[in-house]
Amino acid sequence: MAQNKQSWIEVAPNSDFSIHNLPYGIFEAKSRGPRAGVAIGDYILDLYAVARLGLLDDLNIPSNVFQQPVLNDFIALGKPIWTSLRARLTELLLNDNNELQPHAEGVLVDRLSATMHLPVNVGDYTDFYSSKEHATNVGIMFRGVENALMPNWKHIPVGYHGRASSIIVSGTPVHRPKGQTMPAGSDTPVFGPCRLLDFELETAFIVGKNTQLGESIPIEEAEDAIFGMVLFNDWSARDIQKWEYVPLGPFLGKSFASSMSPWIVTIDALDPFRIENYPQDVPVLPYLESPVNKRFDVNLEVALKPKGGVEKVISRSNFKYMYWNMPQQLAHHTVNGCNVKVGDMCGSGTISGTTPDSFGSMLELTWRGEKPIEMPDGTTRKFIADYDTVIMRGFAEKDGIRVGFGEVSGEVLPALV
C-alpha cells in the first residue's frame, strides 16, 4: 500500500494533481513561458524557476530544457532522469521540506490563470484500436455481426497512422469539418458539413525514446520507453469516414482535429494503480507476450455540455478495458524496424467498456443514432451538435491516493463557410 504523502502546498482531497502525480506540461503565464511546469493542486510549479534556484543541480539536467515551448528535449534525457527529477520534486514539495517553500512566490503560478500549450512536438501519431468492445461494436455497425471482429484482431494490436499536424490542446475549439459523403440509398456523393460528428474517448502515450531505423523495442523494455499518458479525444466524422475508409483506412474523417489534455501523467505516477493484464483468450506470438501488470485502473468519463447549458456525463469507462496494453502496442509498432522519436504519440483507440453506459463514442452510445441521448435541457443528441462542448476526464484512485489527468475539452463550432 502506497503511503499517502502531504505537501506544504495545499491540495484539495479530490484534486487530480496531488503530490503523488506531478504531471508535466507547457504553460504560459504573465512574464513566464511558454515553458515547462508541473501541476500541483491549483498551482503550477515553474521548473525553470526551480532550476535557477540551484535546487536541481545534483541531477545534472541542462536547465534550458525547462525553458522551451515543448517538453521534447527534457523527455529525451531518458527514464533515469524522469525518475530522479520526480523523486527530487517530491522531496522539495513534501510538507517537512524547507528548501523550496521560502521561494514559493517565485516558483508557483496560479494554474487556472495560466494558458496551457501543446506539451510536445508530435513527430508521428499512431492510433491503435485496442478495446475489444469498441472494435466489436463498430464492426457490427460497419460490417455486420459476422465480420465484426476481424480474424487478425486478437493476434495484432491493430493500428494505423494518424495526422500529427492537427493535434490540438484542450480548450481549442473545433470547427465541424466539411467533406464528401454518400447518402444512404444514393449513388451520387454529396459535399457539405459533416452530419455525424463524434468523439472518441481515448488515452494516448508519449514516446520517450529515439530509436534508429531498423531497431525494435523489445516488449520487456517498452514501458521504459514511454514517458507518460494523456487523455485524447480523437474527433471523428462518421459519415465522411464511412464513405472513404475502404480499403486504406480512415483519413479525412479523422484528420481535422484530435484533442489532448495538457498534462502528461508519467508511468511512475501511475505505478500504484497497476492491475493484472487483460485476460487474452488467444495465444500471442512471443514478441507480444506481455510482462505482468502492464494494465492500469484509470476511471474515464465523457461529459457533454450544450452552450450555456448543464453538462451531462454520458459515458463512464476505464482504461482497464484495453485488450492490448501499451508495451504490446509499442513492441508491435517497432517490430518491423520502424523508428520512433521522442514526442511521438500513440492513441489507445476508443475505450469502450462492456455495458452500454460505458461506450466511448456517440456512435456506440446511441447505437448509430437509434437510441438518442436525452440532455438536461430536454434536447436530444444522436451525434454532437454545434456549440456542444465535449469534456473527457480521467483519474486513478486507491488507498486514498488520487492521480488524475485533468480534462480534455473542446467546443464544436459550426462549419466554416
Added chain:
Amino acid sequence: MAQNKQSWIEVAPNSDFSIHNLPYGIFEAKSRGPRAGVAIGDYILDLYAVARLGLLDDLNIPSNVFQQPVLNDFIALGKPIWTSLRARLTELLLNDNNELQPHAEGVLVDRLSATMHLPVNVGDYTDFYSSKEHATNVGIMFRGVENALMPNWKHIPVGYHGRASSIIVSGTPVHRPKGQTMPAGSDTPVFGPCRLLDFELETAFIVGKNTQLGESIPIEEAEDAIFGMVLFNDWSARDIQKWEYVPLGPFLGKSFASSMSPWIVTIDALDPFRIENYPQDVPVLPYLESPVNKRFDVNLEVALKPKGGVEKVISRSNFKYMYWNMPQQLAHHTVNGCNVKVGDMCGSGTISGTTPDSFGSMLELTWRGEKPIEMPDGTTRKFIADYDTVIMRGFAEKDGIRVGFGEVSGEVLPALV
C-alpha cells in the same frame, strides 16, 4: 515551344540537371554543409556561397535559409520567392553572364563527391492511391475482380496517413522488415522476415505552404502551394500488409522505410511538360474540379540490380497515368480543414501504366509471383531478394529540353537478427 538555354557550366545533353531544371537539395561536401544547393550538370551550386557573394541581394532572401540542414525555411518563403530565385539563378548560369562565372571555384561543388541528405523535415506524410491501373490490379489480387475498384475510388482521391519518421534519402540501405503474417491455409500467424518484399514506384510532392487548422486550399490555389516533386519508393512488405490491413489500412507493411530522391524538382521546372488532365469518366464534386493541364508527362522507370550484377529495367511507366492530379489531391486533403505544413509530403501512390511492362510494383509485374522476372544473371525474382538494389529514375523531355529527377535507389539488406 520553350527555348533551349545553355549555361557556362558544361551540361551533358542527357543530364537530368540542365539549366532548365535547377532542383533543390541539401548537400554536404568538404567544409560545406549540410546546406542548400542546386544541381546543375555534374555540379552542385552552393546557394549559401552565392548569397554571400551578394548576387542574390535584390531578392531579399535571408541568407541563413541556405545554411540549414533542411530546406523548410527556404520553402516557407513562398511561391513568389521560389520563382524569382529560379529566374535569378537562370540568369546567373546562362552562358552570356559574367557575374557568377568568375567565382565558379567558390560556388561549385563536384556533385558525385557530395553526400546528399534528406532535403526537408517531413512533418506529416500522406500516401495517395491515384493510379487507376494500380488500384485495379491490387484490387483484383486482394479482393477479387468484383470488388477491385471500390465504389468511392472515382469520387475521392483515396489516401491514407503514412509514417514520416522512416522516410530516408536515396542510397540509404533498407533492412528486410520482420513481422507477423498469416500463412495461406493456416489459422495461426507466424513471425519472421518478410517473404514478399516489394517496391512501389511513386512520385511525391512537397507542400510549400503552412495553413491554419480549419483552412482549406481551394483547387485553383493548390498548385501554388506545392514546392516540387521527388521520386519515391514506398517499400512494401506484402505478406505483412495483407494480414494487417483490414479494416484500418496499411501499417507495419509500409512503415519500415520509404525512400526519396534527394533533388526536389520544382513545379516551375516541370511547366513545359504539362499535358491535358486525365479524362475522368465520372463527374467529380466541384471542390475537385481541376483547372486545365495539371498533369505532367514524366517518364518513370524501375531497375533491379543484384549485388555485383547487371541491372535490368523491369518497368517503364509515366506520371501521366495518374487519374487524380496533385491539385486534386491537395484540395481533397485540406477540404475538411486539416492543416498542412511546409515539408509535408504527399505520395502519388504506385504509378502503373496500362501494359504489364509498365506496372509499378513486383506484386503487379509478376502478378503475385505467378510470372517471375528473369534477371541477366539467370536468376529469377518474384519479389525483392536480399542485396538487390532497386533504382527508380524519372525525366521529362520535350523540344530538346530535359528535366530529370536523378534517381532514388536503395539496397535491401537481410533482416536484422
